[in-house]
Amino acid sequence: MLTIENLNQAYGGSHILRGLSFEVKIGEVTTLLGRNGVGKTTLLKSLMGLVKTKSGSITFDGKDITHLPPHQRVKAGIGYVPQGREIFPRLTVEENLLMGLATKPGNTPIPQRIFDMFPVLKQMMHRRGGDLSGGQQQQLAIGRALAMGPKLLILDEPTEGIQPSIIKDIERAIRMLAETGEMAILLVEQYYDFAESLADQYLLMERGEFIMRGRGETMPHDGVRKRWRFDSGLLAWHAALPFVVVGDGGFGSG
Ligand SMILES: Nc1ncnc2c1ncn2[C@@H]1O[C@H](COP(=O)(O)OP(=O)(O)OP(=O)(O)O)[C@@H](O)[C@H]1O
Numbered sequence: 076m077l078t079i080e081n082l083n084q085a086y087g088g089s090h091i092l093r094g095l096s097f098e099v100k101i102g103e104v105t106t107l108l109g110r111n112g113v114g115k116t117t118l119l120k121s122l123m124g125l126v127k128t129k130s131g132s133i134t135f136d137g138k139d140i141t142h143l144p145p146h147q148r149v150k151a152g153i154g155y156v157p158q159g160r161e162i163f164p165r166l167t168v169e170e171n172l173l174m175g176l177a178t179k180p181g182n183t184p185i186p187q188r189i190f191d192m193f194p195v196l197k198q199m200m201h202r203r204g205g206d207l208s209g210g211q212q213q214q215l216a217i218g219r220a221l222a223m224g225p226k227l228l229i230l231d232e233p234t235e236g237i238q239p240s241i242i243k244d245i246e247r248a249i250r251m252l253a254e255t256g257e258m259a260i261l262l263v264e265q266y267y268d269f270a271e272s273l274a275d276q277y278l279l280m281e282r283g284e285f286i287m288r289g290r291g292e293t294m295p296h297d298g299v300r301k302r303w304r305f306d307s308g309l310l311a312w313h314a315a316l317p318f319v320v321v322g323d324g325g326f327g328s329g
Pocket residue numbers: 086091109110111112113114115116117118158
């Protein structure tokens with residue numbers, strides 16, 4: 076469905092993505108884990124054509140899309156739910172969903188399955204997007220990406236800042252979409268349990284490279300959680316380090 080080969084990306088002089096290769100398969104959820112700033116969103120933006128790739132190739136549905144502009148990737152069947160949701164706050168829920176149909180002929184209706192999945196969107200159809208709660212906005216952003224019937228759905232940290240009950244609804248929706256067997260899902264996450272429960276395949280990223288990867292069912296035995304905790308712990312330790320060093324330096328020089 077989606078094949079990435081040796082993908083490299085840089086912002087100015089800083090090399091962000093380093094020779095990434097992986098495949099996202101239809102009927103599966105591929106989860107990409109990685110802590111803050113490792114390059115997860117940059118990878119998704121590269122897949123959507125929102126940032127230029129330096130080298131490598133992206134093949135979707137048998138076609139090379141490496142140099143296609145974003146709107147043509149959407150038209151080709153890639154739905155994208157960006158980090159932070161990015162719904163249109165001044166437009167109603169209905170208008171937001173219709174924006175998701177922009178690549179379809181004018182009178183295409185909003186697919187009923189979006190309302191079956193997230194009934195709250197039906198109830199709040201005429202409310203402004205900006206007046207919805209964070210969790211409802213996330214459901215709206217997913218609904219908008221689903222409106223045009225994508226073959227690949229890309230989600231960037233859908234659980235970020237969202238209450239547990241809505242996280243459960245989103246988890247159910249993602250599982251259901253994958254199980255139709257008609258869609259591939261690429262999910263970026265930092266919420267480990269959510270990622271593990273959904274993963275058919277996992278990738279763990281560190282500084283623009285994959286340091287672990289495998290099948291979802293082996294995640295608990297592969298020690299991914301431990302590695303994840305270690306990295307997060309290391310981060311906390313790094314954050315505390317300047318104070319330790321400054322303290323020692325102060326005593327030494329005094
Ligand atoms: N437009 C940009 N110009 C320059 N550097 C950028 C730009 N966008 C992101 N970066 C840098 O690239 C690196 C990767 O950022 P990215 O947003 O891909 O990380 P992330 O893994 O999605 O992090 P988070 O979990 O916090 O969302 C970071 O060091 C970030 O500061």
